[in-house]
Amino acid sequence: MNIFEVLRRAETGDYIKEDDFNMKLFTENKKLVAKYGIRCDRENVIVDDDEMADNLFAAALDLCEAMGFLCIDTNRVIRFSREELLLAMETAPKEMLLGEGKDARVMRARRVGDGRKMTVCGGCPGTPLPEELFLPIMMSYAAEPLLDIIIPGSLVKIEGMEVKTGGPLEIRATRQELIWTREAFERYGRPGTHIYAAGESSATALGTLAICNERYMRTTDSHMIPVLSELKTDYIRLARVMTGQEYPAYTTSLMDPIIGGFAGGPEGAAIVGAAAILFATAAYGVQMHCLHAIHNKYVAVSTPEGMWMDSIIGRAFARNAPISILADAWTMTGTGTDELLYETAALAIAQELSCLHTDALGATNGVYPNCSGLENRLFAEVVDAVFHQNMTAARGNEIVRALVGKYRHSFEAPDFGLPFDEVYDAKQIVPLPTWQARYDRVKEELFGMGIEFRF
Amino acid sequence: MSGTLALIGASLYDPQDKSAAELAREALEGGVPALDIVDALSAGITELGKRFEDMELFLPDLMMGGKAMQEAMEVLTPALEAQAGGEAAQKKVKIVVGNLEGDIHDIGRDILATMLRVGGIDVLNIGNNVKADTFIDKAEEMGADAIGLSSLLTTSLPYARDVVGLLEARGLTGKYKVVVGGGAVTKEFADSIGALYGSTAVSAVDVIKEACL
Ligand code: B12
Numbered sequence: 308m309n310i311f312e313v314l315r316r317a318e319t320g321d322y323i324k325e326d327d328f329n330m331k332l333f334t335e336n337k338k339l340v341a342k343y344g345i346r347c348d349r350e351n352v353i354v355d356d357d358e359m360a361d362n363l364f365a366a367a368l369d370l371c372e373a374m375g376f377l378c379i380d381t382n383r384v385i386r387f388s389r390e391e392l393l394l395a396m397e398t399a400p401k402e403m404l405l406g407e408g409k410d411a412r413v414m415r416a417r418r419v420g421d422g423r424k425m426t427v428c429g430g431c432p433g434t435p436l437p438e439e440l441f442l443p444i445m446m447s448y449a450a451e452p453l454l455d456i457i458i459p460g461s462l463v464k465i466e467g468m469e470v471k472t473g474g475p476l477e478i479r480a481t482r483q484e485l486i487w488t489r490e491a492f493e494r495y496g497r498p499g500t501h502i503y504a505a506g507e508s509s510a511t512a513l514g515t516l517a518i519c520n521e522r523y524m525r526t527t528d529s530h531m532i533p534v535l536s537e538l539k540t541d542y543i544r545l546a547r548v549m550t551g552q553e554y555p556a557y558t559t560s561l562m563d564p565i566i567g568g569f570a571g572g573p574e575g576a577a578i579v580g581a582a583a584i585l586f587a588t589a590a591y592g593v594q595m596h597c598l599h600a601i602h603n604k605y606v607a608v609s610t611p612e613g614m615w616m617d618s619i620i621g622r623a624f625a626r627n628a629p630i631s632i633l634a635d636a637w638t639m640t641g642t643g644t645d646e647l648l649y650e651t652a653a654l655a656i657a658q659e660l661s662c663l664h665t666d667a668l669g670a671t672n673g674v675y676p677n678c679s680g681l682e683n684r685l686f687a688e689v690v691d692a693v694f695h696q697n698m699t700a701a702r703g704n705e706i707v708r709a710l711v712g713k714y715r716h717s718f719e720a721p722d723f724g725l726p727f728d729e730v731y732d733a734k735q736i737v738p739l740p741t742w743q744a745r746y747d748r749v750k751e752e753l754f755g756m757g758i759e760f761r762f
Numbered sequence: 763m764s765g766t767l768a769l770i771g772a773s774l775y776d777p778q779d780k781s782a783a784e785l786a787r788e789a790l791e792g793g794v795p796a797l798d799i800v801d802a803l804s805a806g807i808t809e810l811g812k813r814f815e816d817m818e819l820f821l822p823d824l825m826m827g828g829k830a831m832q833e834a835m836e837v838l839t840p841a842l843e844a845q846a847g848g849e850a851a852q853k854k855v856k857i858v859v860g861n862l863e864g865d866i867h868d869i870g871r872d873i874l875a876t877m878l879r880v881g882g883i884d885v886l887n888i889g890n891n892v893k894a895d896t897f898i899d900k901a902e903e904m905g906a907d908a909i910g911l912s913s914l915l916t917t918s919l920p921y922a923r924d925v926v927g928l929l930e931a932r933g934l935t936g937k938y939k940v941v942v943g944g945g946a947v948t949k950e951f952a953d954s955i956g957a958l959y960g961s962t963a964v965s966a967v968d969v970i971k972e973a974c975l
Contacts, residue, residue, distance in 0.1 A: 567821060674946070
């Protein structure tokens with residue numbers, strides 16, 4: 308649908324107060340969970356129940372019809388008919404080339420059993436990084452050949468001055484992030500690698516507008532347009548739609564259904580997440596989606612509820628309306644710990660077997676700069692193994708269960724690990740022997756659990 | 763009678779035909795001591811919190827239960843005050859909470875506001891994207907004891923420093939306790955601006971009460 312029609316509806320749709328919209332969503336969604344019999348299985352987070360996946364898709368369409376997409380700046384509901392939503396899904400690209408030249412990678416809408424493995428995004432989504440570590444950390448990702456595309460962290464200081472949301476330094480910071488990310492790519496001979504969600508860290512329209520130039524975000528990169536939780540949007544988000552269309556770069560949505568919030572439990576959050584994908588496709592015209600399950604107590608996606616929610620959404624779309632969905636892979640713990648590697652492996656298995664792609668590891672839930680290339684390497688290696696050994700959902704569930712057992716204690720008392728420069732030689736960009744040894748040991752253990760690494 | 767009390771408590775997490783306030787009024791009129799009703803409500807709200815943590819109930823349930831508790835407390839206040847000899851039984855802590863400029867992550871702040879209310883604190887929830895100076899204006903208007911600043915964006919944290927700086931500039935340092943929290947905030951950051959810190963909404967209740975009472 309064209310943006311002008313979306314804006315028109317945002318000005319003329321039916322009026323509702325945001326609080327009333329939230330409560331209506333809660334009640335409507337509760338009914339749909341019951342009507343469609345959606346049920347979260349915390350022991351088997353990889354969903355292979357086709358009927359339930361199809362029911363989820365049907366429930367999401369019902370929810371879209373009942374609620375509409377609220378623009379909070381106008382308090383008007385942007386409505387789409389079922390047919391408009393399905394048409395938008397049908398016409399969204401099923402395959403695209405992200406990045407340039409030899410470094411470009413294909414991103415596909417996955418289907419169940421299509422014989423293709425996921426596209427792996429590496430990096431540390433939006434994580435605040437100190438100025439002096441930004442380039443070395445991005446180099447640690449660029450150094451990993453299995454990472455197909457990369458998402459940058461965010462700069463919170465420039466020349467020692469704090470970047471303020473909406474302040475002038477936001478422009479400088481978003482530009483500098485991309486300059487350094489590209490610099491990291493160049494040093495490893497992959498200058499054409501796609502930057503996913505460029506300017507992610509910019510909270511206002513300033514950052515997005517500032518990077519629309521070949522020196523920063525190229526037209527072969529992408530930027531991110533969030534859906535406000537739950538099923539809402541505003542002028543800042545719609546301004547990004549406008550920017551993306553006219554520049555034009557690729558665009559990806561971001562939806563963070565909150566498990567335990569207005570959507571209800573994991574079942575309700577799954578319906579809301581799927582509905583958000585339908586709305587973002589129709590209203591934002593994005594080509595990809597970034598799906599981020601939020602556990603209202605632990606945040607992390609590595610919770611059984613988070614992995615299940617992503618999984619059923621992945622399967623629902625793969626069967627009913629294929630589109631590229633990148634799931635966030637956020638962990639409780641940080642780099643330098645065994646637990647981070649277990650969380651990484653569990654997420655990699657669950658996402659690969661759920662027809663999803665990944666939007667990179669957010670160690671410590673993206674709060675501390677305790678992240679590195681090595682755990683991203685492990686993620687990609689596990690994905691590769693799971694794919695090539697034709698792992699079944701049942702086997703995947705067994706291994707994920709065992710892994711959750713190994714990191715479950717981290718939900719209450721996470722070990723945030725160490726900052727990058729204490730696990731990597733920040734000049735040579737290689738893991739320090741202690742971190743390398745830990746990774747080697749855990750990988751050995753994972754192999755023993757049935758993950759047949761090819762390298 | 764214990765059945766009545768149990769029902770009052772349960773009505774917070776399992777809504778009945780009558781609201782907690784109505785049930786409390788009936789019990790009071792029936793001669794149940796106000797303090798016993800408060801105990802029943804406290805037990806109910808604790809159970810609500812537990813069910814929320816265990817994901818049996820969700821944010822809207824928490825908000826509705828918190829509101830029901832507040833309304834029931836309003837019914838009980840005159841009786842409680844009379845018991846305390848005509849004086850307010852206890853000083854009620856007042857706080858202004860909002861998200862720092864540029865930040866619209868409101869889920870955590872809404873949970874915070876609900877938990878604080880449930881904990882017996884008067885809350886003025888001023889929403890998202892609030893300018894540093896506005897926090898102070900609202901605190902002055904409300905006659906607050908504390909200002910709660912929430913931020914999930916690291917780039918909005920400098921505005922917390924601004925609040926502290928503006929308090930000083932306006933000659934109000936020490937008048938309000940400043941409390942910070944939200945995903946982007948660490949204990950170290952709070953210390954660096956001389957503010958209190960609450961890592962979760964639940965822990966924030968004690969932190970704020972301890973500082974203000
Ligand atoms: C959900 C979410 C969103 C949703 C918000 C929906 C909503 N209505 O709130 C949406 C999609 C809109 C969104 C948008 C953006 N987000 Co966001 N988002 C998140 C996410 C995934 C979860 C936040 C959450 O709700 N947590 C659950 C709640 C319950 O936890 P909580 O808020 O911490 O609150 C608890 C306690 O902290 C405490 N508490 C809260 N406030 C206070 C205050 C006081 C005084 C006290 C004592 C306690 C307290 O009580 C709560 C209960 O215990 C975080 C990731 C994370 N690590 O948190 C990113 C995150 C916060 N977002 C981030 C970013 C970058 C953005 C965007 C800029 C993305 C973009 N490119 O547009 C925009 C910015 C929007 C803006 N202007 O604010 C970054 C911030 C990086 C940083 N450190 O600066 C994070 C960390 C993710 C990341 N690394 O990329 N986001």
